Amino acid sequence: MRSYGQYCALARALDVIGDRWSLLIVRELLGGGRRYNQLLEGLPGIATNLLADRLRQLETEGVLERDNEGRYALTAWGEGLREPLYDLARWAAPVVMARPAGEDSFRSEWLEHPIAIIYGGTDRRRPTMAVEVRSGERPMTIESSDGDIRVREGRHPAPDVVLSGPPDAILGLLAGFLDPALAEALGVEISGKAGRLRRLRPVLAHPSRSLDAATRAAARPKASAPR
Amino acid sequence: MRSYGQYCALARALDVIGDRWSLLIVRELLGGGRRYNQLLEGLPGIATNLLADRLRQLETEGVLERDNEGRYALTAWGEGLREPLYDLARWAAPVVMARPAGEDSFRSEWLEHPIAIIYGGTDRRRPTMAVEVRSGERPMTIESSDGDIRVREGRHPAPDVVLSGPPDAILGLLAGFLDPALAEALGVEISGKAGRLRRLRPVLAHPSRSLDAATRAAARPKASAPR
DNA sequence: CTGCATCCGGGCCGATACTG
DNA sequence: CAGTATCGGCCCGGATGCAG
Numbered sequence: 001m002r003s004y005g006q007y008c009a010l011a012r013a014l015d016v017i018g019d020r021w022s023l024l025i026v027r028e029l030l031g032g033g034r035r036y037n038q039l040l041e042g043l044p045g046i047a048t049n050l051l052a053d054r055l056r057q058l059e060t061e062g063v064l065e066r067d068n069e070g071r072y073a074l075t076a077w078g079e080g081l082r083e084p085l086y087d088l089a090r091w092a093a094p095v096v097m098a099r100p101a102g103e104d105s106f107r108s109e110w111l112e113h114p115i116a117i118i119y120g121g122t123d124r125r126r127p128t129m130a131v132e133v134r135s136g137e138r139p140m141t142i143e144s145s146d147g148d149i150r151v152r153e154g155r156h157p158a159p160d161v162v163l164s165g166p167p168d169a170i171l172g173l174l175a176g177f178l179d180p181a182l183a184e185a186l187g188v189e190i191s192g193k194a195g196r197l198r199r200l201r202p203v204l205a206h207p208s209r210s211l212d213a214a215t216r217a218a219a220r221p222k223a224s225a226p227r
Numbered sequence: 228m229r230s231y232g233q234y235c236a237l238a239r240a241l242d243v244i245g246d247r248w249s250l251l252i253v254r255e256l257l258g259g260g261r262r263y264n265q266l267l268e269g270l271p272g273i274a275t276n277l278l279a280d281r282l283r284q285l286e287t288e289g290v291l292e293r294d295n296e297g298r299y300a301l302t303a304w305g306e307g308l309r310e311p312l313y314d315l316a317r318w319a320a321p322v323v324m325a326r327p328a329g330e331d332s333f334r335s336e337w338l339e340h341p342i343a344i345i346y347g348g349t350d351r352r353r354p355t356m357a358v359e360v361r362s363g364e365r366p367m368t369i370e371s372s373d374g375d376i377r378v379r380e381g382r383h384p385a386p387d388v389v390l391s392g393p394p395d396a397i398l399g400l401l402a403g404f405l406d407p408a409l410a411e412a413l414g415v416e417i418s419g420k421a422g423r424l425r426r427l428r429p430v431l432a433h434p435s436r437s438l439d440a441a442t443r444a445a446a447r448p449k450a451s452a453p454r
Numbered sequence: 455c456t457g458c459a460t461c462c463g464g465g466c467c468g469a470t471a472c473t474g
Numbered sequence: 475c476a477g478t479a480t481c482g483g484c485c486c487g488g489a490t491g492c493a494g
Contacts, residue, residue, distance in 0.1 A: 001466085002465085002486085002487085004272060005271070005331050005332055006251075006272075006332050007331040007332065007337075008337050008340075009316035009319050009320040009324050009340070009341065009344075010315060012319055013315045013316060019466095020245070020467075021467095023241060023245075024233075024235075024238060024241070027237055035475080036477070037476070037477095044232070045232060047468045047470090048469095048470095048478085049469095049477085049479080049480095050467070050468075053466095070476090077322060081318060083314060083318075084314040085237055087311040087314050088315075089240060091304075091307050091308060091310075091311050092237075095304060096239035096240065096243065097236050097239065104233055105232055105233050106233070106235075110233075113236070114236065117236075168234060228485090229468090229484090247485085263456065263458075264455080264456060264457075273487085274486070274489090275457085275459085275488095276460080276486095277485090277486070278457095278458090279457075279458055279459080
């Protein structure tokens, strides 16, 4: 990308990570080092030459590097983008995530980030429990223990709750914006006791938006629900 | 811009503010409502049609609106971008602001943001004082009172210190990365007691970078100093 | 003077094909 | 598996025109 040519930290930051796709590449790498084809998989819509271009540029700028196995990984500086990106997501989410997912693509690995935002921090009042989520290609497991909540790939042998269906309704349910009945109306299949989800104490970013989110989501035609 | 088509808060945030120039328009509006031509002035290099396009898009997305006098101003949601943008700038600054300003453009109003970052928060130990800065078109005044530091346009009747010269060296001095002698070697004219600047207690983002910043800045040819 | 619209050359983007 | 090559089209940047 052409430089803005401004002596301003924001403009120069955008000279580094302002290109189309650059920040989404960083998002993919927040989960650890990835191979080229893994990145292609996690970035639906990107052209192969663009991915190669961006990787080269981000490497020369010092945001990422290739590890000894040829995989792409964030440098310490690149890892520092996590909080700015989460802040951007937190800013946008109340407005843009309330819109239905529609035809937008979804990768199950992306669950990690909204879950980290919804259940940020340690809260000892959280019970130990496991929730299995099936949305996207692979099953994912959300585990709560010692007040912390983590996400990992794969199934769980004895989950307390299993959720499957469209990602927007599942996230609405987990975030506490949708109650179980409404989530089911939007295509989520729930097995186990959905009521226990509340005890994970989601951090409600903007409670005033919850009604808005619910009504907008409800306006979505039910036909497009499961995927 | 074409949508990424991903159900991900970051991707959808970038659908809203990921276009070239969009975030810099937001930066300009963080200082309050601005007229079209003021924006053109604060965004050196932007084409008029692009400014018009971006303003329209950001307005329909709900990031900004036109006030009753026809000026462009951030909505409450748009104002929420301040912290994410400051975080991005804080992330980039230790690396990219250490590079000399060179031919990059600089507007004196931009001082507001780095000063807010350098002197973030209230610190009662700060003395009441005023620093006049002359870099860019207009003189700016930095005032410290009651532990807070603010920037405003215009001169000061009796400043404790006056700094004029290239913006990179002035900011390096204010941030505490350069001592007065080195700043003068880089083209800064100092009148008043530069030693008092330390008492404003800049928040050093990355002390480990300070040497790096000094040495890199020193590598700049002295010819390009004043502007 | 403000606030754009139009036109045009060049570069970036997106999709597909292809190669070591 | 990990990219490179190619090409149409759209976006960007700069200049200019013009209506209120």
